[in-house]
Amino acid sequence: MQELLTFTIIGLSTGAIYAVVASGLVVTYTTSGIFNLAHGATGMLAAFTYWQLRFDWNLPAPIALFITLFVLCPIFGLVTERFVMRGLQGTSEVVKLSVTVALFAFMIGIANWIWPSDSSREAFLKFYEGNKVSIFGINISWHKLITFGCAILVAIVLRLLLFRTRMGVAMRAVVDDRALTELNGGRPDRVAIFAWALSAMLAGLAGILLAGEQQLNIEPLVFLVINAYAAAIIGRLKNLPMTFAGAAVLGLLDAYYLQFSDKSWFPQSIMGFGISGMRASIPTIVLFIALLALPQSRLRAGVVRIREQNKMPAWNTSLLGAVSLIAVVVAISGMLTRSNTLLLLNGFTFAIVALSLVPLTGYAGQMSLAPLTFAGLGAIAMSKLPGDGNLLTLIAAVVIVALVGALVALPAIRLSGIYLALSTAAFAVLVTKLIFNQKQTFMSGNISVPVLDIPFLEINTPRGRLILASIAFSVLGLGVVAIRRSRLGRRLIALKDSPAAAATLGMSLTRTKLAAFAISAGIAACAGALAGDKVSPQQYDFTQSLPIVLLTVVGGVGTVGGALFGGLMLGGNSVLATVVPTLKNVTKILPGTIGVTLGRNPSGAANQIADAYRSLTNRWSLLAFAAAGAIVIWILDAQYVISHWAFFIAGVFWILAVTPNLVGIMQATRTRRIIASIYLGIGVIVSISIDWDNAVDSTGKRLIALILLIALFGVGAQRVAENAPRIHRSSPDVIGLTKDFTDEELDHAERELGVVL
Amino acid sequence: MSLLEIRGVMVRFGGVMAIGGVDLDVQAGEVTGLIGPNGAGKTTLFNVISGMQEPTAGSVHVSGVDVTNEAPHRRAKRGLARTFQRLELFSSLTVRDNVRVAAELAALTNIDETVDNLLQKVGVSDLAEQTAGDLPTGSARLVEIARALATGPHLLLLDEPASGLDEAESERLGVLLRQLTADGLGVLLVEHDMSLVMHVCDQIFVLDLGLIIANGTPTEIQHDPKVLQAYLGAPS
CATH class of the missing domain: 3.40.50.300 (P-loop containing nucleotide triphosphate hydrolases)
Structure with a gap:
């Protein structure tokens, strides 16, 4: 009895921490509609900051606490809202979630950079470490008491804040109707900043409390947020008392599991599967159950209003793209060293995984955070099925995983948006913990996936596998294009653009979603099944899925080109880390840094480049200029004026940085036009004047230089050339207005209405 | 009845x-x-x-x-078919594909012909290849009607x-x-x-x-x- 009471108290104090985290999650979700996946990471960063101030620099605890919680956390929240989240209005849930994934990746990168996990550091002590009080004969540490106190304080303060202050009333008003609040003189932006600052403080408080209970490690602190998700979902993301209750239940479950798993009657395995990963899975299982208990998401009209748009891919350009991709890979694969070949191969594997998101997320608008999990299942199926890697084995593996994909999607399919995304995350974590980490699945830490056995072809070399991967990507990519152009593709788009209209026209949303999930799982399975090498479970870990999702959305999840862009970018990022070890830390934050800019360009980078090229059609003088430039670079190379590498770098710079900017520059004002031209000019001159073959000693460094050139001068020129676009939000009381006005339309309207003379 | x-x-x-x-x-x-x-x-x-x-x-x-x-x-x-007060077109599909999705869902036999006829009937034939999201409200309403009619x-x-x-x-x-x-x-x-x-x-x-x-x-x-x-x- 005494023991049970002790564990109850332990459980409740853990629950108190969950409650604090979860309430922060609820505050931002309700005021800005953004579900902050990076919430746990904020707490982690705060805990590390506190440790730095308190234990490394030896500041007194109250001062360290004050600086962390009341200065740094609010500033962090403010900056996040102002510079990252505010740009996300009018974007889809997919983009919103991706940006929080980016923030998540960014913060983990920062923490890894500043506080590397391998360095030893001062211990993180509890508050009043070692001091206990005895209540009813049970010893409770001061730290736990303080934790309880904090949770109760947070509950009271939030209650008073929301119901008794002007700001609280404004916050609730924003939740109800943002546009109406604005019309009535409320300031939604200010409210949002306040909410994010408050949320960061709550995350920070919980992070510090938890770091005292456990150790100061990045992972457990970040994944603290999964517990918070579960609690917040129990509160349906809006009900704070229910959220607190959910948090308490979670804490208790954890404590009781800890207590009972030591008992002799407690089973060590179920049906041959060890359940050592069980404790860590509890919150995920609760999250899953809480999600499934949610009511069916109701069909509502007028919900989806998104900025991103993708054109239908044409057959001829798609075929041309596929053939040239294979040709380029075949041509350059001969010149690459073995390690570079493997890195590029890695990039293509990522690209195939990224491709699996195109029909599901890009077309059908359903977010999945588990693409790599299906790749992992594909790898397992390929290695366990008979046939030693022949084509039939591949097909069987793909079909099986596709069916699994549909099967796991079945219960989650009633959900939409953020709830669906979370349930895929829960699925990924469960598969990682309960299947990938089993001895039966990955014998001695890794399994070997047989190389695809194609008659008369020997593809056992890295080069062979690279070419195979590029062919696989091209073929699957064409398949995805075929889907987009088919009856099914139109239905997937319909599902994304307006579920309400699709359903009332006679479409079964469930069947369409199932098809999307099955196709996506099948494509991802290919990436795993074609690994053709030893693979380890870490490769398919849930956390590895996040950068893929992120960079695919950055590249443009609505197009095959975007998937290629995202996959290669992720591959390129690991190149960067290998080639320039000094930049290793930069690569940790790179994907996150790129991702947080998504609000500017929600349709993705690949789309932006394609759009720029599309705008060139019919502008013959500019086209001629672009072609002439490319020919000049080629002649310089052919005449041995410049080296092959200079040709390559200048050529890519011309194609990716100069040509897409031509139209923008021609439309800019005179000064901007001149400055932008100078930017591009410098880029071209630098790229052809450096002796890349001799002055730079590795391929990786040359590629990095190329990326830097494009980033500095290409993107720079674009930013200079483009006039800041005027965005006019549609007023809610103009009936039937569904998009923002362009400048021309506004001018037209003003003329028609006689507002201007 | x-x-x-x-x-x-x-x-x-x-x-x-x-x-x-x-x-x-x-x-x-x-x-x-x-x-x-x-x-x-x-x-x-x-x-x-x-x-x-x-x-x-x-x-x-x-x-x-x-x-x-x-x-x-x-x-x-x-x-049963309906249109919406706040437009619910499939904004990234073309006008033609908007109507076509509906016709396909109704499992009609001569889909192309039906779609062409409907576009003509409501008077938006000349907009057939435009992306629906770019349409002015008036035309978009007509497309919604054509789309609803395509389910027969x-x-x-x-x-x-x-x-x-x-x-x-x-x-x-x-x-x-x-x-x-x-x-x-x-x-x-x-x-x-x-x-x-x-x-x-x-x-x-x-x-x-x-x-x-x-x-x-x-x-x-x-x-x-x-x-x-x-x-x-x-x-x-």
């Missing part, structure tokens, strides 16, 4: 009674108008009929079949189809509605454009604060004191 029979439909949102027990009939081959001030519950009633909103009480029958508990897509298979419905629910249309377009819409009903289609029309409503409707129901306060022919409705009061406020 009426094409659409609504009996005692009631919808409560928490403590708010949005619709408080409505009976309404739509006959095949007729345009039935549903008018009322803003917030009267017209769109909510549409949502109940199309299956997007579960009624707290009451029943919906289409062609004599009880569809009260059916999912929206099942009702569509029974010949027996009963068409139109939610303010004339808002955003200019006078000429609105008149053409009236002609189109008469054509459609001549082919046996039943139409339930929510509309604020009174000249259109009075011009094309055979029957009119007036909804106010969730209750039907009057029904009858356009002439009867125009002279009903309760209707005037609902629209103009109580005489002081």
